[in-house]
Amino acid sequence: MNLNAPRILVLNAGYEPLGLTTIRRGVVLVQNETADAVTLSQHFLRTPSRRVPVPSVIRLRRMIRRPLGRLSLNRRNVLRRDLFTCQYCGLKSSSLTVDHVVPKSRGGRDSWENLVAACHSCNTRKGDRTPEEAGMPLRRRPAAPGYLAWITFELREVPEEWLPFLPVRGGSRIYAD
Numbered sequence: 001m002n003l004n005a006p007r008i009l010v011l012n013a014g015y016e017p018l019g020l021t022t023i024r025r026g027v028v029l030v031q032n033e034t035a036d037a038v039t040l041s042q043h044f045l046r047t048p049s050r051r052v053p054v055p056s057v058i059r060l061r062r063m064i065r066r067p068l069g070r071l072s073l074n075r076r077n078v079l080r081r082d083l084f085t086c087q088y089c090g091l092k093s094s095s096l097t098v099d100h101v102v103p104k105s106r107g108g109r110d111s112w113e114n115l116v117a118a119c120h121s122c123n124t125r126k127g128d129r130t131p132e133e134a135g136m137p138l139r140r141r142p143a144a145p146g147y148l149a150w151i152t153f154e155l156r157e158v159p160e161e162w163l164p165f166l167p168v169r170g171g172s173r174i175y176a177d
Contacts, residue, residue: 008055009162011038013063017165026058035060039161056161071145073112081145082117088126088136091119099123101142102130112144 008026010018021029027045029035037055044051071077075098085092087099099118102108105128116138118126126134158166 006041006043006054009057009159009165010035011057011059011165012066013060015059015165016066018060018064018066021058023054026055027052029060030055030058033061038165041161056159057165073110073115077145078112078115079117081112082140082142085117085139086119086122087116087138087140087142088118088122088131090139091122093119095120097123099126101138103128106130113142116142 006023007020008023010021010026012018023043023045026035030037031052035058037053038057038059039055041054041056043054045054046052078098079096083092084094084096086096096117096119098115099122100108100110101114101116108114122136126136131138
């Protein structure tokens with residue numbers, strides 16, 4: 001998937017965010033009257049005979065069951081969840097490590113609640129200790145990302161016209177429903 005390609009936000013009939021789709025699929029859904037365009041982008045698809053406006057947000061006409069949307073637990077998604085910020089010192093960087101809050105040697109598991117982004121120096125300083133033992137409190141308690149996080153994780157930037165439809169706390173991404 002091309003992360004730079006424009007995407008369309010898909011809403012359920014009750015305006016609940018469901019996911020993202022490609023421009024082509026979004027336009028087809030609107031043209032087939034399966035969905036309505038809620039907001040239009042500045043783009044147009046050009047055919048030999050006409051220009052078709054490209055929606056930025058579409059709403060399905062029928063209510064469908066919300067997908068489960070489970071986000072894979074991996075290094076990249078842990079760093080994204082923590083907004084590429086060390087959870088010990090607050091350093092923002094693209095070259096962070098992932099630290100186990102409760103070290104693996106002490107029974108710590110690979111889980112959303114036990115993994116945080118950490119810079120190399122904090123990870124080394126903490127070592128095989130808990131944050132309390134190391135005197136390094138966490139800036140935010142780690143938790144599994146909520147249902148909507150996977151929608152915005154794949155984007156570099158959330159388009160302005162989507163914001164009324166995405167519950168966002170304090171200008172940051174969603175962590176729990």
